[in-house]
Amino acid sequence: MRPQVADFRWPPGVEEKVASKHGLSREEVEECFFDPYARVRKGKGVLHLFSRTEAGAYVFVVFTFRQRQATIITARHMTTSERRLFRRK
DSSP states (O other): OOOOOSEEEOOTTHHHHHHHHHOOOHHHHHHGGGOTTOEEEEOSSSEEEEEEOTTOOEEEEEEEEETTEEEEEEEEEOOHHHHHHHHHO
């Protein structure tokens, strides 16, 4: 299941935190939602996206989804074990 996102919402401070702490731009995070190989898993009240950027970076995104709008909670590069799991499927 990959949500059909029409719009993104970034709560105040999230974009800056993701950029400064995790080195990911808004564009990189948003393009992950359109990766045909992306995987989504349900968390507690949130969704987890495992995906890749167009440049090939492995990215993990935590978000909520309502009325075709993805609200980004955080995003970071995948850990080594997450990358292995992502590539295996």
